[in-house]
Amino acid sequence: MTFQQLEYIVEISKCGSINKAAQKLFLSQSGISTAVRELESELGIALLARSNRGVEFTPEGKEFLSYAVSLLEQKRWIEGLYGEARNSAAPVRFLVSSQRYPFVADAFLRLLQVSDENRFRLGLRETGMDGVIDDVYDHRADIGVICLTDLTEKIIRRLLDARELEFHELAAVSPCVYLRRGHPLADRTSLTEEDLDGYPYVAFEHDQGVASDFFEEYPMSTLKKPGKYISVNNRATAIYVLWATDAFTTGSGLLSKGLTDEDVVTIPLEGKTSVHLGWIHLRNTRISPLTAQFIKLLEEALADSITFTRQLQNTPE
Incomplete structure (x- = not known):
């Protein structure tokens, strides 16, 4: 599992489709689809239910999404914290x-x-x-x-x-x-x-x-x-x-x-x-x-x- 895969999942939830998420991230649809399938295979669960009408999050996918959002928020907080420290003295x-x-x-x-x-x-x-x-x-x-x-x-x-x-x-x-x-x-x-x-x-x-x-x-x-x-x-x-x-x-x-x-x-x-x-x-x-x-x-x-x-x-x- 990578942060990149988590970002793909969160972006799909925001856009409502893999295609729109790919356009927003300037990536190919097939690239995001492959990354999501690899994540599903690693976790042993289906995150998305795919059909001709697009994709929907499965119950397991909705639960995973909440964790993904939390992890990405913590990642940004840590990056901001230590990014700030690189530009000035770290706080005591x-x-x-x-x-x-x-x-x-x-x-x-x-x-x-x-x-x-x-x-x-x-x-x-x-x-x-x-x-x-x-x-x-x-x-x-x-x-x-x-x-x-x-x-x-x-x-x-x-x-x-x-x-x-x-x-x-x-x-x-x-x-x-x-x-x-x-x-x-x-x-x-x-x-x-x-x-x-x-x-x-x-x-x-x-x-x-x-x-x-x-x-x-x-x-x-x-x-x-x-x-x-x-x-x-x-x-x-x-x-x-x-x-x-x-x-x-x-x-x-x-x-x-x-x-x-x-x-x-x-x-x-x-x-x-x-x-x-x-x-x-x-x-x-x-x-x-x-x-x-x-x-x-x-x-x-x-x-x-x-x-x-x-x-x-x-x-x-």
């Missing part, structure tokens, strides 16, 4: 994939403000831990930001080692409960699992089959099968649900000034081990200057987030 590229943490968004905004690159392609993707690991492993992201706990660390580190990924810890923080400022438990300085019994639990949705070790909510035994469970797929929706109901969720507890709804507070969980926040990248790969710059901003944003959160919680530094 950087993408961070992260679990849903405000301090990562803060670091990304800081990068946008200080970047002095003339041309760049920068991106931030928020997803679950399994998605972050896949993004870095498959080279879609330069680095990823995830968390480990004492309950999940052994399994996650084993997976990271199998994929030649390294985890670099940034900070260890106490797990907390997120809830609205007017929640019945909002005036408490700390909470236990028993205190939360009966309140709706909010969690980020995951693909079927994803182990609980990959969840970013802090694991608690009483939440394995909560009586009231609310599933969301993004940070903004989670905040809206917390703001509007007596629901709660668990996690790092970190809030970032200017990036977190002021009506949502976090309260430390009693008797729980730390959440270890850090970034991952492929082992034995060079860290680009832009990646190094982002990591520094990430460290600063996380430090500011920890300070801001402790001030709101009135806890010591």
